[in-house]
Amino acid sequence: MPRATLLDPQGEAVERALHALGFGEVGRVRMGKHLMLDVQAGSREEALARAREMCDRLLANPVIEDYDLAVEGGGGRGAT
Amino acid sequence: MQRVAVIVFPGSNCDAETIAAARQAGSDAYRVWHRDADLKRPDVVILPGGFSYGDYLRAGAIARFSPVMTAVTEHARAGGPVLGICNGFQILCEAGLLPGGLMRNARLRFLSRLVRVHVEATDTPFTCGYEPGAVLAVPIAHGEGRYVVDARTAAELEAGGRVVWRYTGENPNGSTNAIAGVSSPGRNVVGIMPHPERRNAPVLGGEDGARVFLSMEARYATQHAVDVRAVGDRHLRV
Structure with a gap:
């Protein structure tokens, strides 16, 4: 955003x-922009922490954009 | 004659003109593919215009992680001259080598036309051949050319004389303070949105952009001449 x-x-x-x-x-x-990522993670917290790292390094540019993260689902082969 | 590395990313499309303009100014210009880690000992590095990685995600966001950028960053950190033109400017901002970022033009349209810029800084390797205050007619070709920085950084750029080119007459894309190009604190890294390589000969309608390339070659020749005199002095003392 x-x-x-x-x-x-x-x-x-x-x-x-x-x-x-x-x-x-x-x-x-x-x-x-809205990006949906399928992520393999042991927990929601882990998925959130990894996604935050992805945003900070690549997905968002903090100079011009803010971002929010939400984890949905969980189960199957891991949290998604 | 200095060595000028022009980096080619997938989607770069101004590399040929940039190399031609550098050669026209007397430089030994050559391409370096973005996957190469070795820049082959350049004096100057240029990131040309284009649409690296299709501008996916954000313009320059993916190109900044290309393998070649490690060497470009080392060259810049060591004080080596680096010029980013248009998409190259966007990549330098994404890489954190220049402050700020580039966003969609204020009126959303892709702009491909001549603009006028005012030369504000003549203490960079790419503008030292211009008269301070000169007004140039140079082309722009961008959809995401609105340079933005926060108020504090904008004040730093202004106070530090780091606004290299500023749009004059009209601000085509709505950039902060009508900025068209900025430099790093050390002046060696410069990013500009207009395309000087498209305006370096009368046959192209004008040559207001030629001095960007002549500046860097003249600067190199001057430094080289100083080296020769120093060697001569030593020789005389012996």
Whole structure:
């Protein structure tokens, strides 16, 4: 997600389009990326810690982006 | 004649023009494939424009982990000149060799046209041949060229004279303080969004970009001349 202080022209374009369609209740729109990773891990905490490392090294650029992480599932061959 | 390594990533597409422009200025320019760990003893390294790895994830995000970047980083840390043009600038930012990052143009459109820039720093290896305050007409070709830095870093860049080129007349992509190019604190690493290699001869419509390449060759020749004089002095004393 672009950092809150930075201009997000894609989000603004979507916001204008929603208003044009009559969705006046929409406030600010921010547009980012959603990545889904299948991860083998012994626990949710381990999956989260590894994913955080991936974000910090490659998946997000802290200069221009913020990110959130969520672990879903668990079971099968390990947490996913 | 200095040795200029032009790095080629999958998706680089300005390497041929960059090599031609460096050769036109008198340099011995050659390609280095991104998987090579050896830069072959260059004096200058250039990361050319293009769309390395298709700009997937973020422009430059994947290229910065190419094997060659370890040697490029060592060259830069040792004070060696490094120039990133367009996608090369994006890679240098992702690699942390320059501050800030590059985001989608403010008006979202890919821009391919001439812009005017003001030469603000002439103490870098790539701009030392320009008159301070010169205004150049140079082409841009980018979709993610909006240079952004936080307010504190922007103030540091301004106070430290590290804004190398600034858009003048209009700011085409909405960059912070209309910045078109910046340098590292040591001045040896420079990133610019416009393409000087596309504007280095009258047949290309102008030659405002030529001095980027002439600057680095002249700087090298001057340093080399100093070395020769030093050797001569020693010889005279003997």
